[in-house]
Amino acid sequence: MLTKNYRKIICVVTVGLYSSISSCKKLVEIDRPENTVTQEVAYSSNALATQAVVGLYSKLMSGDGTPNFANGTTSLYAALSADELLGYTGTGSPIDYQFSSGNIQSDNSIPEEQIWKIAYQLIYNCNAAVEQLSGPATPALDAATRKQLTGEAKFLRAFSYFYLVNFFGDVPLVLTTDFNQTKLLARSPQEQVYEQMVRDLSEAAQSLPDNYTFVSSKSDRVRANKWAATALLARVYLYRKDFGNALKESSSVIGNTQLFTLSADLSKVFDANNREAILQWQQNKETPPIYNATWDGKNFLPVFSWKEIVGDNPADEALYLSDVNLYESISTLCLPNYYFTPELLSAFENGDARLKAWATYLPSPTIAPYTGASFYYPRKYRLSIFSPTDEPPQYYMVLRLAEQYLIRAEAKAQLGDLNGALADLNIIRSRARAQATNAVPDPLPSLSAGLSQTNVLAAVAHERQTELFAEWGHRFFDLKRTGKANDVLGALKGKQPWNASKLLYPIPAREISTNPNIVQNPGYSF
Structure with missing residues (x-):
């Protein structure tokens, strides 16, 4: 089982994923853990190399139990930055209020500690994996293992960059572990970073298995495979306004009905290994303070x-x-x-x-x-009270089929296939339709043909708002990528005075002070 692998990684196989990291201080502060071994040893056999790459997923779950961009931080703080959530205690929670008002201050450690730092640590480790798996120093690895593990590392690198560019805008594009090449890197334009994501995800889709049987005896959907890479690639194409490729990739995932179907029961959508899941993260039930629950459950319930x-x-x-x-x-x-x-x-x-x-x-x-x-x-995640002994009833849902329908609907609408877009939207609406009652005799009716392109795109945005709320920053990122953020968020009383600089988080001051080539985002003076 993957859980056993996680235990091994946490206890033993930090195994060189972090070796040489202590020299990478200028880009992000990364401490080298004790008892590491060389990368060559970490990748000296199929089993050790697999453990090392599985350790990348462990990093996403934060071995010390703290939240980060990949296990709760994104869903919470992006929802506050958008028009989804407010802190119940209002200004009584200063850090939360900084996000909901858009006035992030220099004493706010969330952007640095939970997003930037963790993402770049993961990127460094992915780069180390790619280098070792492609180098001559690991002759014992067979070709199939080398290919698959490289694909997983590239998927996770692209995943990390996706959230970095959507939170911070232009970011340093780090593709090597060589400190001499990275220590003074400037911020790369977002489009250049997106191009790298496309390369990584396209290569990953070609390299990864098309099933989940390689993960565990239960076929847990907790490691990236071909379909996870394809699903994230569809999203990246949508964000780049490459609607033809967004349509192609999302259709590929939707068409694989042997693996993926929408859950008819809304209450089970976020359950572990649900057939709607394309990729989930598996928490370690022995790690406090979350154990078998999720940060989403702890944050919201x-x-x-x-x-x-x-x-x-x-x-x-x-x-x-x-x-x-x-x-x-x-x-x-x-x-x-x-x-x-x-x-x-x-x-x-x-x-x-x-x-x-x-x-x-x-x-x-x-x-x-x-x-x-x-x-x-x-209440998408049900556990607020957690247990270190019970198996997790829900994993973190990272990529799911409903999003692919919404990507395809938007791509179709942008390409002029309005009826096709409405058909996809109506599939999502049909699943969300409650039983008719005397009070609501026609619940959530299907959208009718004849709508203009503008209205169909508005319907897509609306459906994304209600389907994907409080998930992975979708609403915040949607408003930005569609050019609606200034109008929608700028009209909210709690975000006044409004200016567009609130759409990006501040670059960590530590990065600016140690690298003269990194400049701060507009609107921040630290």
């Missing part, structure tokens, strides 16, 4: 939901809401850290089952000082 305490009986709920003291005696256990903005909540149409399946709420009394408002928050 209170100790108990309102329904878990009060139950489903309307009379019981009415009793708690009619007495402020009684309400406050239990609501402290149900307070979410973050809740939906009015803009996100209003995006859900009548009869959209995703609101009930993937979110829940804390109501409030209509008695002063309360206003009767309900605070909705994400």
Whole structure:
């Protein structure tokens, strides 16, 4: 099982992934762990090389249990930066408020410690893997293993660069472990970084297996294969406005019905090894503080939901809401850290089952000082209370089939195939449709033919907003790549005074102070 491999990596096979890292101080601060061995030893056999590359995934899960861009940070802070979430305590949480207001200060360590630093550490390790796997010093590796592991390293390198450019804009493009070549690298234009992503992902798709049987006896979907590379490549093409290739690659994934289908049950979409999953990350259930849960669950869920305490009986709920003291005696256990903005909540149409399946709420009394408002928050991941012994019921969902339908719908609309785009949107809407009731006799109706291209693209954006909320920064990145961010985010009261510099996070001050060729993003003075 992969879990056993993770244990080996964490305990033993840091094995040279990090050797020579201590010399790479100028680009990112990376400490060399104790008891490392040389890269040559780490890649001296098929088994050790496989363990070393599996260790790259372990890095994404943060062996010390801290959050990073690949296991919770992106979904949370990009949602605050967009129009999806607000901190329940408002200005009482200064770091969160910096993201939701767009005023990130020099004392905010999140962009550096949880995004930039971790991403570049992973990139360095991917570069080391590619160099070792392609070099003459590892003759014991067979060709198939060498090819597959190189593909995984290139996938993870492209994955890291995708989030770097979308958070920071232009970034240094580091493709070697040679410190002499990287120590004074300037920021490369985003388009150049995207071109490298396309190369890496195209090569990975050609190099990786087209199944999951190589991962574990359970065929866990927790390592990159051909379809993960193809799915991320489809997204990259969409972001580059290469709609023909976005259509081609997303169609390739969608067409593989032997491996991928949309889950009919919304409550199971994020379960481990669900057939909607193209790629998931597997957490190590023995690593605190998350254990068998996820950072998404820890970030978004209170100790108990309102329904878990009060139950489903309307009379019981009415009793708690009619007495402020009684309400406050239990609501402290149900307070979410973050809740939906009015803009996100209003995006859900009548009869959209995703609101009930993937979110829940804390109501409030209509008695002063309360206003009767309900605070909705994400519940795509179900565990807030975690266990070091139980198997994880959910893995981190990294790439899933629904996004591929939405990529294809947008590509079709941009290319003029409006009916084809609507057909893909209606597949997603059909899955999200609740049962008809007397109150909502026509829930989430299908979109009808005859819409203009502008309206179809607006429908795509709307469907992405309600399907992909609080997932991997989709909304924040969508607003930026489609040119809508200034209009949408600039109209929000909580982000005033608005300026476009809020769309990029600051380059870490440490990088600027140690490399004169790296300049800060506009709007930041540190």
